[in-house]
Amino acid sequence: MTPAGPSNFISEIIREDIGSNKYGGRVHTRFPPEPNGYLHIGHAKSIWLNFGLAAEFDGKTNLRFDDTNPSKEETEYVDSIMDNVRWLGFDWEDRVFYASDYFGQLYQWAVQLIEAGKAYVCDLSAEEVRKYRGTLSEPGTDSPYRNRSVDESLDLFARMKAGEFPDGSRTLRAKIDMASPNLNMRDPVMYRILHESHHRTGSEWRIYPMYDYAHGQSDSIERITHSICTLEFEDHRPLYDWFCDALGIYHPRQIEFDRLNLTYTLLSKRKLLALVQNGHVRGWDDPRMPTLSGIRRRGYTPEALRNFCGAIGVSKTNGIIELGLLEHFVREDLNKRALRVMGVLRPLRIVIDNYPEDQVEELDAVNNPEDESAGTRKVPFSRVLYIEQDDFREDPPKQYYRLSPGREVRLRYGYFITCVGVVKNHAGEVTEVHCTYDQATRGGNAPDGRKVKSTIHWVSAAHAVDAEVRVYETLFTVENPNQTEEGADFTANLNPKSLEALTGCKLEPCLGDVPAMSFYQFERLGYFCADPDGAPGKPVFNRTVALRNTWAKIEQRQGK
Ligand code: ATP
Ligand code: MG
Numbered sequence: 001m002t003p004a005g006p007s008n009f010i011s012e013i014i015r016e017d018i019g020s021n022k023y024g025g026r027v028h029t030r031f032p033p034e035p036n037g038y039l040h041i042g043h044a045k046s047i048w049l050n051f052g053l054a055a056e057f058d059g060k061t062n063l064r065f066d067d068t069n070p071s072k073e074e075t076e077y078v079d080s081i082m083d084n085v086r087w088l089g090f091d092w093e094d095r096v097f098y099a100s101d102y103f104g105q106l107y108q109w110a111v112q113l114i115e116a117g118k119a120y121v122c123d124l125s126a127e128e129v130r131k132y133r134g135t136l137s138e139p140g141t142d143s144p145y146r147n148r149s150v151d152e153s154l155d156l157f158a159r160m161k162a163g164e165f166p167d168g169s170r171t172l173r174a175k176i177d178m179a180s181p182n183l184n185m186r187d188p189v190m191y192r193i194l195h196e197s198h199h200r201t202g203s204e205w206r207i208y209p210m211y212d213y214a215h216g217q218s219d220s221i222e223r224i225t226h227s228i229c230t231l232e233f234e235d236h237r238p239l240y241d242w243f244c245d246a247l248g249i250y251h252p253r254q255i256e257f258d259r260l261n262l263t264y265t266l267l268s269k270r271k272l273l274a275l276v277q278n279g280h281v282r283g284w285d286d287p288r289m290p291t292l293s294g295i296r297r298r299g300y301t302p303e304a305l306r307n308f309c310g311a312i313g314v315s316k317t318n319g320i321i322e323l324g325l326l327e328h329f330v331r332e333d334l335n336k337r338a339l340r341v342m343g344v345l346r347p348l349r350i351v352i353d354n355y356p357e358d359q360v361e362e363l364d365a366v367n368n369p370e371d372e373s374a375g376t377r378k379v380p381f382s383r384v385l386y387i388e389q390d391d392f393r394e395d396p397p398k399q400y401y402r403l404s405p406g407r408e409v410r411l412r413y414g415y416f417i418t419c420v421g422v423v424k425n426h427a428g429e430v431t432e433v434h435c436t437y438d439q440a441t442r443g444g445n446a447p448d449g450r451k452v453k454s455t456i457h458w459v460s461a462a463h464a465v466d467a468e469v470r471v472y473e474t475l476f477t478v479e480n481p482n483q484t485e486e487g488a489d490f491t492a493n494l495n496p497k498s499l500e501a502l503t504g505c506k507l508e509p510c511l512g513d514v515p516a517m518s519f520y521q522f523e524r525l526g527y528f529c530a531d532p533d534g535a536p537g538k539p540v541f542n543r544t545v546a547l548r549n550t551w552a553k554i555e556q557r558q559g560k
Pocket of ligand 1: 033
């Protein structure tokens, strides 16, 4: 899979439109989030596509808040969305708009449609509207109010706006075709009554436009050329076109693409909100969340996300992408840029019996083997060290080549050491390992040419920084968390082991006071990123992704 630009079937369409001079050669897209939650990785695909396509053709992209539903929308979401889009590396310049800016114009256009006999006020309840709509196999039935006079509809619509009627008592509907095979065309609701305060317009409006009525007209007002949206809107396109045509206004072109779905991941704002509200995660930016705020805190980089989007591309059928592919792009990016350090997550004390008690040496360590310009650093070495509990076995199984009684291994950037004994507690657990070192192997090689089968990482006990390290697993235990056992809630699939907070981890001294979001490779363990919860001398790190190359496994499985 080669990461490409947004070049795809949509850019082909745009190229044709430029060729036929359809929009005077212009390309103008928009990213239209509803501010009812935080953006997630699926939105990243839409952002990448809208901004990327415009950039490909030297066009423009607007950021538009599709804020037509006051009951679920909040300024907090508006702010987080702007922050996320910028973080991803895209710029709407001065073009941030709100559908609510167009409420006045949308109202006038609704009046125009009533006057033209193309819309009417309907007194059916939501329940009745549903009943009259019919089904895929049966046509709908006309509303008894469908043929009320233009004047009566105009009067009622004005009074709906003035707040005379309670919520849900009336709607404004487009008069299209109750027998249309497309349910969206069966006299769709354009306006509903909602006595609810809006995050921008306050209590000015008592009626709010529906998505289908607001979206295309907002595109039209902004002179969008290509209105790119996800596949579920394909069936809404005839309605999108109908409103523009019925109003006789500038008519953008709607093009649909496939939604991003990821294994082990939920991308539904409603369900993500429930996870936050019910305390299943620590907030919208919990590093386990697929939100851009969460992913960012986890240590995923915008570069990795953009490369991922480029690699998955777009198509006309919905599928599901392996989470491992996303992790592959995260590793690929961090491998190039992350400084290497040593950290021990589950410490085991090592005493080097023949190393002078008060001696401290500064050993040279390479900062990034992938990038010579990153240079080297000094790492303190002394008589008492920590290594990973996993790197010692008193009774090693076959093919276990790390430290065990009598075995010699290399300490990264240091010496060869040989295990000569262990100390145990009352429970019989090894609490300390005694070793000897060979002074002649400084730097990691034996002058007599003898070899060791493994190299392990370590931290000098006297110099180590104590840290909390948060290790994550997938938030859900099943590949498709949308599928649940009958009667079970989606939270039944939550992974109880999704967060393991390890305290008392021992890190190299250079990690004692680093800015939040600094990222590193902890040698042999994975990529880690400093969490804002940390303080000088008390760092907290998130494991961004393990080193294990899941992607190689996926490729293997797929027989590539
Ligand atoms: P809602 O259920 O609240 O409508 P939504 O995920 O569709 O949720 P929007 O704020 O309407 O959220 O989405 C903004 C844009 O992002 C839309 O154009 C939408 O099609 C696109 N988008 C949303 N989810 C995905 C996804 N998983 N993959 C690709 N694009 C997406
Ligand atoms: Mg939506």
